[in-house]
Amino acid sequence: MPAPTQPVPPGPWRQAAGRLARTPSAMVALGMLVAVTVACLLAPIYARDVARTNPFQSTVAGTVMLDGREVDIMQPDDNPLHLGLSPIGPTWRATYLLGADSQGRDVMARLLYGGRNSLLISAAAAVLCLLLAATVGIVAGFFGGIVDTILSRLMDIMWAVPVYLFAISLSIVMVSQQMRLGPFVLRADSLLVPVLIIALVYVPYAARPIRGRVMALRQAEFVIAARCLGVPGWRIMLRDIVPNVMTTLVTLGPLLMALALLAESALSFLSLGVQAPQPSWGTIIQDGEGLIYTRPMVAVAPGLAIVTVVLALNILGDGLRDALDVRDGGRRS
Amino acid sequence: MTATSPAPAALLAVRNLSKTYRVGHGQRLTAVDGISLSVMPGEMLGLVGESGCGKSTLGRCMLRLTDISAGQVMFEGRDITTLSERRLRPLRPRMQMVFQDSSACLNPRRRVGDLLAEPLRVHPGPDGRRRPAADIDRRMRDLMDLVSLPASALARYPHEFSGGQRQRINIARALALSPRLVVADEPVSALDVSVQAQIVNLFADLQARLGLTYVFVAHDLAVVRQVSTRVAVMYLGAIVEIGPTDSVLHHPVHPYTAALTAAVPRPMVGARPPPPLGGDIPSPVNRPAGCRFHTRCPYAQDRCREDEPALRPIRPGHEAACHFPLATS
Numbered sequence: 001m002p003a004p005t006q007p008v009p010p011g012p013w014r015q016a017a018g019r020l021a022r023t024p025s026a027m028v029a030l031g032m033l034v035a036v037t038v039a040c041l042l043a044p045i046y047a048r049d050v051a052r053t054n055p056f057q058s059t060v061a062g063t064v065m066l067d068g069r070e071v072d073i074m075q076p077d078d079n080p081l082h083l084g085l086s087p088i089g090p091t092w093r094a095t096y097l098l099g100a101d102s103q104g105r106d107v108m109a110r111l112l113y114g115g116r117n118s119l120l121i122s123a124a125a126a127v128l129c130l131l132l133a134a135t136v137g138i139v140a141g142f143f144g145g146i147v148d149t150i151l152s153r154l155m156d157i158m159w160a161v162p163v164y165l166f167a168i169s170l171s172i173v174m175v176s177q178q179m180r181l182g183p184f185v186l187r188a189d190s191l192l193v194p195v196l197i198i199a200l201v202y203v204p205y206a207a208r209p210i211r212g213r214v215m216a217l218r219q220a221e222f223v224i225a226a227r228c229l230g231v232p233g234w235r236i237m238l239r240d241i242v243p244n245v246m247t248t249l250v251t252l253g254p255l256l257m258a259l260a261l262l263a264e265s266a267l268s269f270l271s272l273g274v275q276a277p278q279p280s281w282g283t284i285i286q287d288g289e290g291l292i293y294t295r296p297m298v299a300v301a302p303g304l305a306i307v308t309v310v311l312a313l314n315i316l317g318d319g320l321r322d323a324l325d326v327r328d329g330g331r332r333s
Numbered sequence: 334m335t336a337t338s339p340a341p342a343a344l345l346a347v348r349n350l351s352k353t354y355r356v357g358h359g360q361r362l363t364a365v366d367g368i369s370l371s372v373m374p375g376e377m378l379g380l381v382g383e384s385g386c387g388k389s390t391l392g393r394c395m396l397r398l399t400d401i402s403a404g405q406v407m408f409e410g411r412d413i414t415t416l417s418e419r420r421l422r423p424l425r426p427r428m429q430m431v432f433q434d435s436s437a438c439l440n441p442r443r444r445v446g447d448l449l450a451e452p453l454r455v456h457p458g459p460d461g462r463r464r465p466a467a468d469i470d471r472r473m474r475d476l477m478d479l480v481s482l483p484a485s486a487l488a489r490y491p492h493e494f495s496g497g498q499r500q501r502i503n504i505a506r507a508l509a510l511s512p513r514l515v516v517a518d519e520p521v522s523a524l525d526v527s528v529q530a531q532i533v534n535l536f537a538d539l540q541a542r543l544g545l546t547y548v549f550v551a552h553d554l555a556v557v558r559q560v561s562t563r564v565a566v567m568y569l570g571a572i573v574e575i576g577p578t579d580s581v582l583h584h585p586v587h588p589y590t591a592a593l594t595a596a597v598p599r600p601m602v603g604a605r606p607p608p609p610l611g612g613d614i615p616s617p618v619n620r621p622a623g624c625r626f627h628t629r630c631p632y633a634q635d636r637c638r639e640d641e642p643a644l645r646p647i648r649p650g651h652e653a654a655c656h657f658p659l660a661t662s
Contacts, residue, residue, distance in 0.1 A: 009489055012442050221437035228398055229452040229506070230425030233418065239451070243442045 016247075019323040026319025029312040036309055040115030047109040050094050055109035056277050062104060064088070064095050073104040077294070086294045101287045101298050111301055114279035119309070121194050121274070122261035128199035129256055130249055133206035138245060140207070141214025142237050152211070155204040163201050167263055170197045171272035189275035194267055198260045205259070206252050213248045217241045247324040254317035258310045265306050281306050343371035343407070344514055344546050345395060345428075350404035352390050362618045364390040366570035366625075367404065374513065377540060377547040379561030379578065381554060381593065383614050387570040388550045389433070392516045395548060396428050397421055408514070426456050426510035433519040435499035439491035445502055446487030449473050452509045476505040480535065497528035504535065508543070516548045521556055529556065536560050554594060558582060563650075566590045569625045570617055572644065576651030586647050586658035588630050624656065632657055 010018070020026055039046075047055050063070045073096075074085040087100035098107040140151040158166070174193050179186035186192060217223060218241070226236045261281075267273030268282025276283060281302035288299030352365040364387040372378050380388045393399045395406060397413055405414045408428060413421060432438040439448055450469050458464040464472075474484050480501040491499055500520060507515055517536065521529040537560050539545060551557045557564055558578060565575040566589065574587040585591040592610040612629050615621050621628050627637040636656055644652040 009493060011444075012490065221432055221434055222440040224398055225430070225432060225438040225503075225506075226440075226451065227418070228396060228425065228430045229455070229510075230422040231451060231455050232422070235455065239443075240440050244440070 016320075016323045020319055023319045023323065025315050026323070029315035029319065032308060032312040033316065036115065036305070036312075037119060040112050040119060043109065043112035043116055046112055047106070051097070051106045051109045052095060053106040053109055055105050055113055055279065058103035058105065059100075060104045066091055066093065066095070073100050087291065087298075089295055090297050098297050098301050099295055101284070101295075102291060103287075107284070107288075107298050107301060110279045110284055111281070111305060114274075114281045114284050114302060115305060117191060117274050117278060117280040118261060118264055118268075118282070118306075121191055121198070121264045121280070122257050124195045125198035125202075125260040125264070126253055126257035128195060129202045129206055129260070130253060132199060132203045133210055133252075134245070134249055136203065137207040137210025138214050138237070138242065141211040142218060142241065144215070144218075148211075151207075155207055158201070159204040159208075163205075164263070164266060167197050167201045167267060168270065168272060170200070171267055171270075175272055175275070189278070191274065191278075194264050194273040197267070198263045201263070202256060202259055206256055209252065210245060210248055213245055214241055217244055251317060251321040251324060254313040254320065258313035258317070261306060261310055261313070265302075342373065344374045344376075344409060345548070346371040346405075346407040347391075347395060348405040348407070350391070350394055350406065351402045352387070352394050352399065353402045356618060360618050363570050363620065364617060365394060366620070368567075368570075368572055369404075370565060370572065370575065372514070372546060372548060374546055375544055377549060377560055377562045379557035379564040380548060380550045380567060381552060381557050381564060382567035384552060385614055385617070386567045387617070388552075388567050389518050391567070392430070392518045392548060392550045396430055396516055398430070426452070427512050428514045428516070429507040429510070429512040431500070431503050431507050431515060431517040431520045433523055435496055435503055435520075435523065436491060438503060439499060441491055443490075444487065445489055445491065445494075446473060448491070449476060449487065449502070449506050449509060452506065456510055472509065476509055479508065479539070480505045495528070496524050497532060500524065500532050501535065504532075504539070508539070511543075512545070514546045514548070516550070518550045519552065520549075522552065529553075533559050554582060566593065569614060569620060571625060571654070573626060573655070574651075574653040575644070576648065576653075580648060580651045586651075587626075587653040587655045588632055588659060589626050590653075591659055624654075626655075632659075 047053055053059070060074050062073045064073055065071075071088065073088050075088060077086050087102055087104055088096050089099045091097060091099065096106055096108075098111065101107055101110065136151050136155065140148040171193070174186070174197065175188045178188050186196075223236055223240055226240055231239075264273050264280065265282035265285065268280045269286045271283075271286065274280035274283055284302040285299045288295070288297075288302070291298050348369050349367045350365055350369070351363065351367050353361045353363045356362045366387070368391060370378075380391065382388050390399070394401050397406065397416065401414055405412060407413070408424060411424075413424065416424075439445075450473060453464050453469045453472055458468060473487060477484050477486060482498060482501050482505070486494070486498070486502070491502065494502065503520075520536070521532045524532060533556055536547070536549070540547060540560070547560060549557060549560050561578045563576065564578050564581040565572045566581065566587065567573070568589050574581055574585065574590045581590060582594055585594055589610075610629055610631075615625075615628055621638075622641075623639045624630070624633070624637040624642055627633040630637065634657065640656065642654045642656045644654045647653050647658055
């Protein structure tokens with residue numbers, strides 16, 4: 001029996017936050033994510049004050065001062081005939097830190113600007129996907145019967161289509177023609193296009209575990225106890241089921257964002273996501289594809305950024321899952 | 334009053350109640366097989382039997398927490414067999430349940446005070462209006478007092494308590510709306526023996542103070558003895574013996590009850606050796622023909638394998654379903 005004089009104990013969310021804070025791997029992952037995000041948010045300042053370039057404008061004919069020497073941004077190729085031009089490689093200095101792409105744009109500045117788009121799209125897509133999946137999963141799991149059958153079969157149909165094929169097909173339709181939904185016009189180059197597509201294609205992946213959790217909860221003894229107490233069904237759903245599903249949602253969040261980031265990069269790489277001249281990590285990789293033998297940094301840098309963020313998100317997701325498990329964290333063993 | 338002809342004053346009456354589950358391959362599992370019994374106001378009915386005999390299912394059917402396959406459930410003389418969840422809601426305050434797993438039946442994400450306030454918030458007060466927060470608060474403190482927990486427990490989460498304390502919280506919640514009938518589904522079987530006694534005493538004490546009516550489900554006869562005025566022994570979904578506690582437990586006439594009572598360790602000098610009960614309880618999907626107990630009965634005869642015995646009076650208020658009831662001393 002806890003002594004009556006003890007302070008009011010913290011709620012389960014705060015306890016979970018405490019457990020997360022004591023998980024070194026999750027904290028390192030979170031720190032990396034925060035660092036990457038802050039760096040990307042500071043992209044305009046970096047471009048203006050550090051790199052002193054405009055990352056959206058081609059500077060094919062320009063020159064740049066390096067160690068007091070004037071250097072061409074586009075240089076003759078290293079091959080014996082000096083045919084063709086290669087952009088400047090990594091200088092490891094403020095300007096052109098990671099070199100330039102084939103249009104003479106600062107890769108580091110574009111990487112930061114691209115990160116803004118990539119992170120924004122993947123985070124927004126993850127949140128939207130979770131909202132859709134939670135609605136579908138909770139409704140299907142709670143009401144069961146014919147409602148569940150219809151929603152579940154719908155999810156199965158979407159599941160049956162390979163996720164990238166599905167996303168690419170949707171993108172081709174939406175990118176090639178603008179969408180008109182009543183008064184809203186969705187332009188083909190809008191960032192909302194990849195957000196909507198990615199959110200939609202991952203709904204079945206998130207809805208299924210949510211539905212399973214709700215179905216398990218519906219049979220949970222505390223839900224039966226609530227029915228026995230005469231609590232109305234909608235109140236049971238809001239007060240007993242949804243709070244217990246929230247942990248599943250929070251756990252799914254980072255994992256979905258990681259998937260969304262990969263999908264966004266893939267779509268952008270195929271010119272079906274973020275549209276030029278807007279950068280994203282996927283489009284920068286595409287820019288670097290042609291330079292992969294001469295200036296590999298153009299493709300490798302955004303690739304590393306994607307790997308870093310996806311890895312960090314997965315580690316954070318694992319940490320969240322462990323931290324949110326009420327039973328493991330409770331005194332009960 | 335007998336089990337098969339419920340008196341009109343019965344608080345709860347069950348008639349030919351059956352509960353079957355589909356188990357695939359066109360097979361059905363009969364958890365409760367045509368049970369009839371009635372519970373009088375102020376009575377404490379103990380339901381005993383091995384695990385899997387359907388006693389918990391019967392308890393849940395009584396409160397309509399699960400759908401009923403056949404038969405009738407009458408509460409306060411009213412047929413509640415087919416009432417919708419919405420129509421049942423006004424009756425819920427008068428019939429409550431205490432569950433076996435004290436932690437599973439408390440939402441781990443809600444504070445005890447929140448859990449305890451829930452029934453008071455969703456049901457109107459005696460004046461027919463929503464209870465004011467101050468009333469709810471006072472009621473919760475009274476309830477904590479009733480189950481001997483400090484009021485400070487209201488601010489805590491269920492997992493911070495021991496099993497016995499959690500069961501006290503469950504009892505407090507079940508009593509929040511002042512029910513007439515409490516079905517206790519093995520409320521102490523998950524607890525340590527030392528704690529069991531405290532909770533059993535609490536049940537007995539509450540019955541005396543509040544005039545409650547209990548259906549007390551248990552597999553432990555020693556527990557049932559303390560909180561039952563009448564005992565029903567279940568085997569494979571049916572009642573095989575029912576009667577006053579002393580009569581059933583001290584002078585059992587059904588071989589199954591005799592085996593159960595013999596399995597309880599107790600100091601007894603010169604008693605006859607208990608007939609050992611071999612084998613397992615048969616599958617409720619494929620119930621043996623004839624007497625449901627004949628596969629394990631040490632006294633089974635040919636008639637038991639063909640002819641199913643009905644409950645019949647043995648002594649006043651004491652019935653058993655056996656062709657060859659044991660001689661009573």
